[in-house]
Each structure stands twice: as structure tokens, then as C-alpha cells.
Amino acid sequence: MLAYLGSGPYCYSNALAMVLGSEAPSPAVIETLTGSPFGVQLVGGTLPLFDPYGWDPDRGLDAAVGLLGWSCERSDGGTWEQALARLRAACVRGPVLAGPLDMCLLPYQTAIPATGGESGASGEGGEDVTDHYVVVLDAADATVLLHDPQGHPYATLPTAAFLASWQAKTVGYVSSPYVLRTGFVRERDVTEAEALRRSLPGAVRWLAGREDLPVPAGTLGGAAAVEALAAQVRRGLSPGVRSLLQVFGVRVGARRLSDAAVCLASLGLPEPAAVAADQARILGSLQHPLVIGDDQAVEAGLRQLAPTYERLREALQDTHQGSRV
Numbered sequence: 164m165l166a167y168l169g170s171g172p173y174c175y176s177n178a179l180a181m182v183l184g185s186e187a188p189s190p191a192v193i194e195t196l197t198g199s200p201f202g203v204q205l206v207g208g209t210l211p212l213f214d215p216y217g218w219d220p221d222r223g224l225d226a227a228v229g230l231l232g233w234s235c236e237r238s239d240g241g242t243w244e245q246a247l248a249r250l251r252a253a254c255v256r257g258p259v260l261a262g263p264l265d266m267c268l269l270p271y272q273t274a275i276p277a278t279g280g281e282s283g284a285s286g287e288g289g290e291d292v293t294d295h296y297v298v299v300l301d302a303a304d305a306t307v308l309l310h311d312p313q314g315h316p317y318a319t320l321p322t323a324a325f326l327a328s329w330q331a332k333t334v335g336y337v338s339s340p341y342v343l344r345t346g347f348v349r350e351r352d353v354t355e356a357e358a359l360r361r362s363l364p365g366a367v368r369w370l371a372g373r374e375d376l377p378v379p380a381g382t383l384g385g386a387a388a389v390e391a392l393a394a395q396v397r398r399g400l401s402p403g404v405r406s407l408l409q410v411f412g413v414r415v416g417a418r419r420l421s422d423a424a425v426c427l428a429s430l431g432l433p434e435p436a437a438v439a440a441d442q443a444r445i446l447g448s449l450q451h452p453l454v455i456g457d458d459q460a461v462e463a464g465l466r467q468l469a470p471t472y473e474r475l476r477e478a479l480q481d482t483h484q485g486s487r488v
Contacts, residue, residue, distance in 0.1 A: 164440060166191065166425045170314075171418045172411055175220045175262065175296040177312035179227065182258045182298055182347055188231065188355045191422035196230045196362050197223030200423035200439065201369040202472060203416075205388035208381035209395070211408060213416025213446065215369035216384025217376030219336035220263065220294065224344070230362050232353035235260075236346040239339040243326045246341035250302045253345035260344040261309075261329060262296030263337060268328035269295070269311070271318050294334045299343075335379075359426050363479055370476035389469035396462045409453050417447035435478035442471045 176190040176197065187193070194200070202215025214223075228235055238249055253259045266272065300317075301308040307325040311318050330340040372384045383391050395404065420443035427436035445468045452460035 164425055164428050164436065167418055167421045172313070172415050173418070174312045175224055175260075176227075178260050178262070178296040178298050178310075179224060181310060181312070182260050182344075183231075183233065186349060188358075192355050192359065192426060193227050193231075194419055195423045195426045196227040196358055198226055198362070198365055198369050199223055200419035201366040201475070202372075202384060203388050204378070205383040205391050207379040208383060208391065209401075209404065211388070211392045211404065211412055213412055213419065215373070216382065216388070217373050217378050218369060220296070221337055221342065222376075224260075226362070226365065228344075228347075230353070230358040232349060232351040232358070234346075234348050234350050235344045237342065237344050239337070239342040241341060243330070243341075246329065247302065247322065247326065249341070250299060250343060253343060254299060254302050256345060257347075258310075259299040260296065261299050262342060263294035263331045263334045264297060264328040265331050265333050266293045266295035266313070266328070267333075268324065269318075269320065270324050271311075271315060271320055272313070294331065294336075295328075356430060359430055363482070367476060367479045370472055370479065385472045386469040389465050389472075393462045393465040393469070396458050396465065400458070405453065409450070413446055413450045413453065417443045417450075420446060432479075432482055435475055435482060438471060438475045438478050442468060442475065445471070 173190050173194060176193040179193055180187040180190050197220070198218055199214040199220075202218065203211070203213050204216045204218070205211050225237070240246075241249070250259060250261070295311075295313065297312070298310040299307060300310065302322065302325075305322055306319050307322050308317065308319050309325075310316050326341075331337060331342070332340075370385070400408075420439050424436045424439035424443060427439060445464055449461050449464045452458070452464070
């Protein structure tokens with residue numbers, strides 16, 4: 164199975180790999196440990212995201228850090244003056260993982276489509292999907308220095324502009340602004356294989372559809388989400404949703420599934436690996452039809468994709484029950 168290597172919107176996984184340094188696994192392993200490949204959701208019944216029902220990057224980062232045997236300090240909230248003081252104190256100790264940010268408010272970015280941020284889109288209800296994560300290296304009164312995994316090492320910007328972005332007003336999954344993680348400590352040695360194996364029961368729970376997490380009214384998960392998206396395609400996609408799928412959704416969704424397939428294969432789990440690889444191929448094949456407007460092909464591909472999430476759950480569940488995890 165050939166692993167994909169290349170560019171793509173993996174900001175939080177790349178950012179975590181940076182702060183963990185030489186002891187970090189690959190971003191592909193980190194992304195799989197966050198749980199993001201194991202599901203799909205239609206937020207509010209309109210906004211398609213190829214990650215599990217109720218999942219978000221903030222939750223995924225916590226899961227990956229713990230599975231890898233690390234701990235860190237997460238803090239948020241306060242006034243902008245308090246947040247800047249926290250950030251400056253944290254930078255004295257080492258690089259800081261900051262986010263979510265509003266990517267549209269990072270003024271050095273030149274590759275953001277007019278409709279949104281990293282995902283480059285908004286939903287039918289107008290909600291922007293612009294969350295982003297960076298590694299802050301230094302924070303002074305006038306300037307912030309950071310590594311932006313979206314192609315900008317050692318980027319600088321005015322501190323006021325960074326704080327405006329870091330407030331993350333458009334990001335609905337965090338209840339407080341100015342989220343940062345610092346003080347990363349390796350508490351126990353965990354191999355990549357061990358971390359991946361320990362993550363699989365969580366992957367099964369994501370695929371089954373967790374009901375213990377808050378979601379906006381009307382949100383769908385799994386096959387129901389994909390079938391509802393296919394129905395949207397048949398009726399005619401809104402410009403925002405089409406842009407989301409073109410610029411972000413298909414790219415990141417196919418890459419997550421491809422990385423998960425490689426990780427599962429590395430554990431000697433051929434059945435779930437084959438299902439995830441099939442999902443990646445189906446989803447990735449939708450990019451060209453979306454761009455050229457062949458909605459009949461998009462709808463057909465989505466309907467082919469819909470039952471595969473339950474297929475992946477069953478394959479992982481069977482593996483777990485067979486004591487091979």
C-alpha cells in the first residue's frame with residue numbers, strides 16, 4: 164500500500180509534530196490518532212466534514228497527545244492582555260501550539276480563497292470554516308514570530324493581528340478564545356504501533372456514532388450524513404458547500420483515510436486497512452467531478468461511499484473482538 168506524501172491541510176497534526184520535535188511520529192500517525200479518519204458528519208444538516216460525528220480538532224489533539232504518552236498544559240480565555248501574557252510566558256519555555264485561530268485574519272496568508280480560510284468555504288448558513296493551528300516561537304509587544312504549517316516558516320505579523328486571529332470568533336467548537344498548549348512532557352515511552360493499537364477501540368466508538376458529545380441541531384453522522392449530502396448534490400450545492408468540498412473537504416478526507424489505511428496495514432490488519440483504502444479512493448475520485456461540475460458523478464460516488472463507514476466499523480470491531488488489537 165503506497166502512502167501519500169505531499170501538501171495538504173494537516174495544520175494541527177503538523178503543528179503537534181513540530182512541538183514534539185525529534186520524538187514525534189509522522190503527521191500521518193498523529194492524524195490517525197486524533198480519530199479524524201473514522202467517520203463523517205453533516206453539521207447542522209448542511210456542512211459536510213469528513214471527520215466523525217461530534218469530533219473536532221481540539222478534542223482530537225488531546226487524544227493524540229495522551230495516546231503517544233505525552234502530557235501538556237492547555238489554557239484558554241481571559242482578556243487579550245492576559246492571553247498575550249500567557250503566550251509570552253509560555254514562549255520562554257519553548258514553542259507553543261496555538262489554536263484554533265481564524266485563518267482569514269492572518270494577514271501574511273496569500274493563498275486563502277475569498278470564501279474562507281484553510282478550508283476556503285462557508286456553510287449554507289454562512290458559518291465560516293476557517294480554523295487553523297500554528298506554532299508560536301516568540302511573542303513581543305509589537306510582533307509575533309511563528310511557524311505556520313500552511314507553508315509559512317518563520318512568519319511574522321503584528322501582535323494585534325495575531326490576537327485578533329487567535330480569538331477565533333468564527334470557530335464554533337471552542338467555548339473560550341486564546342487556546343494554547345505548552346509544557347509538553349513525555350511521561351512514558353510509547354511506540355507508534357502501541358499508540359495506534361490503543362486508539363482502535365476509540366475509532367470503533369467514533370464510527371458507531373457517539374451520542375455523548377454536543378452537536379448543532381440537525382447534525383447527521385455516518386451513512387445518513389453521506390446520503391443527505393448526496394441529496395444536496397442532486398438538488399444543487401450552494402457555492403459555499405461546493406467550495407468547501409473542492410478546497411478542503413475531499414482533500415483532507417481522502418488523505419486522512421489513506422493515512423489510516425497505511426497505519427492499519429502496519430499493524431497487520433488487512434481487512435480494515437482495505438476498507439479505509441477503498442474509502443480514500445472513492446472520496447479522492449470526487450475532486451475532479453466537483454471542480455468540473457459533474458454532479459451526477461459526485462452523487463454516485465457519495466452513494467458508493469455511504470455504506471463503507473459501517474463496513475469499516477464492522478471490520479475494526481471484528482478485529483478487536485478477535486483479540487488481534
